[in-house]
Amino acid sequence: MVRESIAPELSPDLLERIYLRQREHQFSRDRQRAIADLDRLIDAHLDQVSADLEQTGTEQP
Amino acid sequence: MKIHSLSMKNFMPFKGDVTIEFPTDDHRNVMIIFGDNMRGKTSVLNALRWGFYGRALDRHSREIPITEIVNKDAANEGDFTVEVQIQFSSNDGQHFDLRRKAREREYTTRPESPEAFSTQVSLRIDGMPIQGDLIETEINQVAPEQVSRFFLFDGELLQEYETLLIEGSDQGRRIKEAIEQVLGVPSLINGRDDISVILKGAQKIQARDLRSVQGLDHLAQTQTMLSERQDRLQSDLAGLKSRLDKARQSRQLLEDRLSGLDSIHQSKARHDSLGHDIANAQEHQAVLEAQRREVLGEAWQDLLEIRVAPIRRLLEERRDAADERRADLKDLQRQIVNLENSLQTKLCPTCQQPISEEMRNATGSELGRLNVEIERHSHESDDLDTINSRLSTLSKISGAQARERLAKIDRDLQQVELTIVKATNEMERIFVEIQGYDTAEISHWRTERDEWLREDGILTSRITATESELEKVRQSLASNQHAIETKAPARSQHSTQKVALCTNIEEVFRRSIESLRDALRQDVETRATEAFLQMTTQEEYRELRINKNYGLVIIDKHGERVDRRSAGAEQVVALSLIDGLNRTGRGVGPVVMDTPFARLDPSHRRRILEYLPTVSSQFVILVHGGEIDEEMDLAPIADRIGATYLLREINSRQTVLERR
Numbered sequence A: 001m002v003r004e005s006i007a008p009e010l011s012p013d014l015l016e017r018i019y020l021r022q023r024e025h026q027f028s029r030d031r032q033r034a035i036a037d038l039d040r041l042i043d044a045h046l047d048q049v050s051a052d053l054e055q056t057g058t059e060q061p
Numbered sequence B: 001m002k003i004h005s006l007s008m009k010n011f012m013p014f015k016g017d018v019t020i021e022f023p024t025d026d027h028r029n030v031m032i033i034f035g036d037n038m039r040g041k042t043s044v045l046n047a048l049r050w051g052f053y054g055r056a057l058d059r060h061s062r063e064i065p066i067t068e069i070v071n072k073d074a075a076n077e078g079d080f081t082v083e084v085q086i087q088f089s090s091n092d093g094q095h096f097d098l099r100r101k102a103r104e105r106e107y108t109t110r111p112e113s114p115e116a117f118s119t120q121v122s123l124r125i126d127g128m129p130i131q132g133d134l135i136e137t138e139i140n141q142v143a144p145e146q147v148s149r150f151f152l153f154d155g156e157l158l159q160e161y162e163t164l165l166i167e168g169s170d171q172g173r174r175i176k177e178a179i180e181q182v183l184g185v186p187s188l189i190n191g192r193d194d195i196s197v198i199l200k201g202a203q204k205i206q207a208r209d210l211r212s213v214q215g216l217d218h219l220a221q222t223q224t225m226l227s228e229r230q231d232r233l234q235s236d237l238a239g240l241k242s243r244l245d246k247a248r249q250s251r252q253l254l255e256d257r258l259s260g261l262d263s264i265h266q267s268k269a270r271h272d273s274l275g276h277d278i279a280n281a282q283e284h285q286a287v288l289e290a291q292r293r294e295v296l297g298e299a300w301q302d303l304l305e306i307r308v309a310p311i312r313r314l315l316e317e318r319r320d321a322a323d324e325r326r327a328d329l330k331d332l333q334r335q336i337v338n339l340e341n342s343l344q345t346k347l348c349p350t351c352q353q354p355i356s357e358e359m360r361n362a363t364g365s366e367l368g369r370l371n372v373e374i375e376r377h378s379h380e381s382d383d384l385d386t387i388n389s390r391l392s393t394l395s396k397i398s399g400a401q402a403r404e405r406l407a408k409i410d411r412d413l414q415q416v417e418l419t420i421v422k423a424t425n426e427m428e429r430i431f432v433e434i435q436g437y438d439t440a441e442i443s444h445w446r447t448e449r450d451e452w453l454r455e456d457g458i459l460t461s462r463i464t465a466t467e468s469e470l471e472k473v474r475q476s477l478a479s480n481q482h483a484i485e486t487k488a489p490a491r492s493q494h495s496t497q498k499v500a501l502c503t504n505i506e507e508v509f510r511r512s513i514e515s516l517r518d519a520l521r522q523d524v525e526t527r528a529t530e531a532f533l534q535m536t537t538q539e540e541y542r543e544l545r546i547n548k549n550y551g552l553v554i555i556d557k558h559g560e561r562v563d564r565r566s567a568g569a570e571q572v573v574a575l576s577l578i579d580g581l582n583r584t585g586r587g588v589g590p591v592v593m594d595t596p597f598a599r600l601d602p603s604h605r606r607r608i609l610e611y612l613p614t615v616s617s618q619f620v621i622l623v624h625g626g627e628i629d630e631e632m633d634l635a636p637i638a639d640r641i642g643a644t645y646l647l648r649e650i651n652s653r654q655t656v657l658e659r660r
Helices: A002-006 A012-024 A031-056 B041-053 B072-076 B132-142 B145-150 B155-165 B170-183 B185-211 B217-259 B262-298 B300-345 B357-395 B402-434 B439-485 B494-535 B567-586 B602-615 B630-640
Strands: B002-011 B014-021 B030-034 B082-089 B095-104 B117-125 B152-154 B541-546 B552-556 B590-594 B618-623 B641-651 B654-659
Touching (some): A002 B494, A012 B185, A031 B185, A031 B494, B014 B072, B014 B641, B014 B654, B030 B630, B041 B095, B041 B152, B041 B590, B095 B132, B145 B170, B145 B567, B152 B155, B155 B170, B155 B590, B170 B494, B185 B439, B185 B494, B262 B300, B262 B402, B439 B494, B494 B541, B494 B552, B494 B567, B494 B602, B567 B602, B630 B641
Parallel strands (some): B030 B641
Antiparallel strands (some): B002 B014, B082 B095, B541 B552
16 A cells, blocks of 8 residues: 555565565564665665666566 | 373372373363362463473462472371373374472481572483483473463463553563573574574685685774674674563562562552651641630639629619610700790790799799709719729620630541541551561662663663664675675685675565564464454454564454453453464464453353363363352363363371373
């Protein structure tokens, strides 16, 4: 619901993966590990989007 | 998660090695540990806490120092080693072997402070040793400490959950935080904060990238400026929050210190008030004693009065008699006048008829007698003047009524003395009670606590203002980002794409927090209601309704809120909340309850015993004989009981555990 109203183009799959990763790190005092994990997830997603764009040749919004 | 075994060595009343095997069968998953008061039921719960998290807690949730954890008899024999080993498995089948050991440091003969102990912890998962810094993380994955109060809990503290119904209570806020942790709300909050860190990094790279693109440098500049402002505000906010945490911790520390000292403070206030009462009474006593002296000074008048009164009475009698005689004299004079007229006129004074010579002689003779009598009376008239003169003198001597006045003063004095004696006795009793306590320090703590409360208000208001300012900067950054994204050269850059993605994710997380809370609250309400209807014996109750703080109110079948709840009903509501939370947020796990049935009647006990084992992987209760009837309460769940232990006293410092 929130995603649809703010950024409908945002991948629900990515959001879910981020949330699950955060749940794993919820009780960890060392936030750096969680941040590094999240950063990797986001970069991997962007790389995937770029790769998909190259294949389809269209620009994403 | 399932606990397989708990082994303790020299842990509180358990001297030497003691092991409890937990039932791991899915159906026979109930374990009962019987023990009278002071036998070590709470120590079993604490052994689990200490093993998992390295801390044991007292009834006020304060940490028990290791010096108090080591068994006294073992310590007297020179053995200061405390060890707990917990074998457990996660829901995905991994086997954990956790050991925590504390012992005196090298070259310490008799450790008398926690600093004199060193602690070691080791963990193996499926036989593989885990590195020290990862142990806590691994334990928290399976049994997070922050939510441990919901599965390792003290039944005596169940009434704490009532504070969730009180808006703004400190204890309620702490429990609410724990509840949100078990529900996973911090995952979103951490997610938002972690993404925010990534976003800031991406923005810096984006600004650097944009500066090299012609026509976009002003947007890069704006972004840099806004980012810097955001950094400053976030740093201020973190500082304020840290100060608020410190203020709350300091206040809590003082609250904890003062919680047991409230009665001392009240006694001290009573002691002071009695001191004032005594001073006032002594002042009144001095006034009364002065009055007494004054009355005694006038008492001689009463002694004289004793002598004067009979004389006065005699004189008064004589005066009355003289008065009577004076009236008689007037009568005589009138008779003489009549007789003299009669002699002159030779007529009867009554009928005016002529009187005979013989009658005139008799009248003359009578006149002579009356003249003699009147002469005698005139002497007595002189006597009356003397009497009146003496009476006038004596009237100046009047009594001081000293006796009556003294009696009243003495009564008042007795009353005052009684007040002073009673107040002094009470003061002495209170003195014994408060001696050893530094009451000035208690007053100081109270003042300091009030100061922290004021500081809390100031910081909270500054945090709100800073958050509002931060929100404005965030919106400006989003507008600037939107402007950047409209430029094709920027749009193709990885940094711009990353900033756009992170901005969206951060916003989704930010806005989701409240909706997640609402959804989770709804879930908890539904599950707690299910549990409540299984456990309550009151058919009039229809459901539980949750408030913003996760406090639960009972709704009856007419849809009316039940405001007056019995102690038992409160306990059932608290158990329902805990079950609702465990099932919403934690997944199936063990529930260990210390003294859970103290306030419950047999019907509720039976229903709880039948229900809770069905929703937990293991249901462990630590009970004393008075709160459970073995035959009546346990018969219906006999086929679910996997193990029963008894805590038996050896001496006041030592307990043994026997399997039955």
